Amino acid sequence: MGLSEFALIERIRARAAGRDDVLLGIGDDAALLQPPAGQALAVSTDTLNLGVHFSADVVPADLGWKALAVNLSDLAAMAATPAWATLSLSLPTPDAAWLDGFLDGLLALATAQGVAVVGGDTTHGPLSISLTVIGFVPADQALRRDGAGVGDGVWISGTTGDAAAALALGDAAPAALRERLHRPTPRLALGRALRGIASACIDISDGLIADLGHLLVASGVGAELCIADLPISPALRALDDPRRLDWQLAGGDDYELCFSVPAAQEANLVARLDEFDVALARIGRIVAGSGCRVLDDEGRPLPLARAGYDHFERR
Ligand code: ADP
Ligand code: MG
Numbered sequence: 242m243g244l245s246e247f248a249l250i251e252r253i254r255a256r257a258a259g260r261d262d263v264l265l266g267i268g269d270d271a272a273l274l275q276p277p278a279g280q281a282l283a284v285s286t287d288t289l290n291l292g293v294h295f296s297a298d299v300v301p302a303d304l305g306w307k308a309l310a311v312n313l314s315d316l317a318a319m320a321a322t323p324a325w326a327t328l329s330l331s332l333p334t335p336d337a338a339w340l341d342g343f344l345d346g347l348l349a350l351a352t353a354q355g356v357a358v359v360g361g362d363t364t365h366g367p368l369s370i371s372l373t374v375i376g377f378v379p380a381d382q383a384l385r386r387d388g389a390g391v392g393d394g395v396w397i398s399g400t401t402g403d404a405a406a407a408l409a410l411g412d413a414a415p416a417a418l419r420e421r422l423h424r425p426t427p428r429l430a431l432g433r434a435l436r437g438i439a440s441a442c443i444d445i446s447d448g449l450i451a452d453l454g455h456l457l458v459a460s461g462v463g464a465e466l467c468i469a470d471l472p473i474s475p476a477l478r479a480l481d482d483p484r485r486l487d488w489q490l491a492g493g494d495d496y497e498l499c500f501s502v503p504a505a506q507e508a509n510l511v512a513r514l515d516e517f518d519v520a521l522a523r524i525g526r527i528v529a530g531s532g533c534r535v536l537d538d539e540g541r542p543l544p545l546a547r548a549g550y551d552h553f554e555r556r
Pocket of ligand 2: 362
């Protein structure tokens with residue numbers, strides 16, 4: 242069924258849940274939002290383009306979930322609590338069934354995380370989804386990329402490589418891996434729990450080495466990782482594929498958190514591991530200098546095939 246622009250917007254408005262701090266949501270020229278006193282706003286935008294970030298056969302509900310999840314992952318990395326989102330849709334055809342499926346996925350995650358969709362834009366064009374999320378964090382408790390110090394441990398949540406394996410294997414990938422590609426879990430509770438514990442944090446979207454690399458540059462330090470300490474999911478281990486380590490180190494689409502923890506905070510973190518809904522692993526340490534070295538079981542540096550995903554590489 243084809244819809245007009247205004248019918249599309251009305252379909253979104255009818256399903257979007259509110260919040261007390263949304264003074265005016267979808268329908269006027271701008272939303273009116275009441276930020277909490279004493280907190281900084283954390284704002285992040287991500288765009289998903291057909292053919293670049295997803296393929297035409299993606300399930301609309303998965304796309305809706307992921308469009309929000311990748312944004313919320315950025316707020317998680319800042320230790321922020323998400324509150325509001327705006328949704329910009331560029332659609333080739335105004336398809337009601339597609340929109341309903343897309344909203345099923347997006348609003349499932351929005352509801353679970355208490356996020357209100359407060360506005361957006363709807364245009365005609367190649368399929369593209371852009372979301373902006375806004376959250377709150379006390380400014381002095383935000384986790385930034387630039388706080389890592391020499392001697393800090395390097396930690397990650399969950400496991401990496403699952404989504405990249407699912408992408409590479411397509412329909413042949415086990416369901417557990419496909420779930421990780423299509424329904425990533427933003428680590429929001431963990432990010433907030435790391436306030437006062439982590440010295441720096443980033444979410445892993447373009448590959449562990451690449452994103453840790455951004456944290457290292459911002460902090461002016463280097464890192465050494467031990468592959469023996471790299472966590473791996475049972476499903477990825479069971480594949481026994483030679484590309485496994487490449488996926489773990491450089492695959493991307495993981496949406497886990499990578500963070501540094503000063504020695505003085507490590508006992509505090511270890512004592513609290515049971516509180517988190519995701520496993521944490523210490524995979525290395527921050528060292529003086531620059532760059533990231535990955536050491537094999539004998540402590541020898543591994544040559545790294547590629548660092549991660551760069552949209553403008555070789556163009
Ligand atoms: P204007 O032309 O004044 O920018 P629009 O017609 O673009 O207004 O939007 C009307 C209202 O609908 C606005 O409140 C806008 O935020 C909201 N809106 C438009 N597109 C979307 C969308 N895809 N998701 C959520 N809200 C939307
Ligand atoms: Mg507009």
